[in-house]
Amino acid sequence: MAERSNVDRRRFLALAGGGTLATALALAGASSGPVWATPRFRDNPFALGVASGEPTPSGVVLWTRLAPNPVAEDGTGGMPGKAVNVAWQIAEDPAFRRVVRSGAERAAPELAHSVHVEVEGLRPDREYWYRFRAGSELSPVGRTRTAPSAGAALSSLAFGVVSCQSYPDGYYTAYRHLAEEDLDLVLHLGDYIYEGGGQGSIGRGHLPAAETFSLTDYRIRYGQYKSDADLQAAHAAFPWLVVLDDHEVENNWADAISQSDTEPDQDPAVFLRRRAAAFQAYYENQPLRRTQRPHGPDMRLYRRVGYGRLADFTMVDTRQYRDDQACGDGLRSDCTERLDPARTMLGQEQEAWVLDGLERSHATWKILGNQVFMMQADHLEGDAQGFGMDTWDGYAAARRDLLAGVERRRVDNFVVVTGDAHRSTAADLKVDFTDPDAPAVGAEFLGTSISSGADGQDMDDLGRIWLRENPHMKFHNAQRGYMRCEVTPRHLRTDYRVVPRVTVPGAPVSTRASVYVEAGTPGIAQVDA
Known part of the structure; x- marks a missing residue:
């Protein structure tokens, strides 16, 4: 084992220096x-850390981005215009x-010296550790x-x-707690980011100071x-x-339509250029x-990842x-347009893909992100009612069609996990x-924000x-935090993990509530708060 380790270390150094890199890069495209x-870097080129994602039974994506000066004004991360x-x-x-x-991979300036390694040949359901090297x-x-x-039968x-x-x-x-x-x-x-120029009041003002467009x-x-x-x-x-x-683009954008806020409505072609950059x-x-x-301006993001049975x-x-x-977005109490059956949230192709996949799934739990x-x-x-037009409430007929499809196709153990609202709700x-x-x-299970909305409170109006x-x-809860979900063949439990404050560092974490869904019984079964 020691001999193998030495060979791997030598190969690692050779690849970083270029040794057999030409073949590796050609295969990677x-x-x-x-x-x-x-x-030779003046500062740490791995200042943005490392990450992994998109796990399959045989592989995973490894990520890093070389950026010795992550907020350099020219957007290069402090890197030269060379790979x-x-x-x-x-x-x-x-x-x-x-x-x-x-x-080895080549980190090119065209992609901000980012690296996306698609590793294959790994064993399923196994822990691995990874690292990168650039120069020394x-x-x-x-x-x-x-x-x-x-086909794996998992216990949890x-x-x-x-x-x-x-x-x-x-x-x-x-x-940090996650x-x-x-x-x-x-x-x-x-x-993941916010596009505005907000500066806040805790010394973490946005860079650049203005709204992002380019x-x-x-x-x-x-x-x-x-x-x-x-x-x-958390990424590591x-x-x-x-x-x-x-x-990640602009608040409340929809397809090729920009939001009318601090700047006039943008021509769709102009907005799509912004979307492409984002x-x-x-x-x-x-x-x-x-x-x-x-x-x-197009990016295929809907996808499915299986975890055994x-x-x-x-x-x-x-x-x-x-x-x-x-009805022009916002909170509306008299908007009949939201009930129009021709309106879509997912688009016909994606909605059909969602329902077909849910119906064909042999997994116990079907979880929608x-x-x-x-x-x-x-x-x-x-008696009055008011609904937000940016959520599925603004696309009520599309929601009804989707959920009716879940019911008609007898999709059992259907669970949706959601973000965006800066508050936690189970429904x-x-x-x-x-x-x-x-x-x-x-x-x-609607989950709260990591930091958006500042400290929050246990309950609000x-x-x-x-x-x-x-x-x-x-x-319901309106503090900051995250959801921790545990799945077994018999139940899905969501722990709402909350921190009392985020405007100062170092707050503790606690479980505000644990909410259960029982396999075979749709809806919320139990709330331990």
């Missing part, structure tokens, strides 16, 4: 261009005595885990759910966010499945596969294919929310209204 043959050879290793132990795969510099070590084989699975991490609003304390959990996977459901702007913003040590710790601890929402920066900074690399994760995209928000909440949420007390999902006696067809006016809602 990397771009050819001027290469910085002997890179750099980056070697990588993946091992069965954190000391890298048992290296099982290694190779070594990256931090990351831990990852492959998915179980397709644990995953985290996170979203909404406005940098100026608060510290990423929740991520990194200490025992998880197989993390789902990030959107709002590729340079978005690259700087990601450089700032990903420099956070707590976020890096587990593989992630990520999907974007609105703020998508490229998103890809550059996430552990995604080459199949997810954007083509201009226990769970299937279906990640949807509720931004690229939706119709514009009804979703950006904006699906449950009905009346925001007004008494039954129904085809007809107007009938309190209508049966549930599934359950939704909107939470009290939601629980009074929406009998299908079973729990």
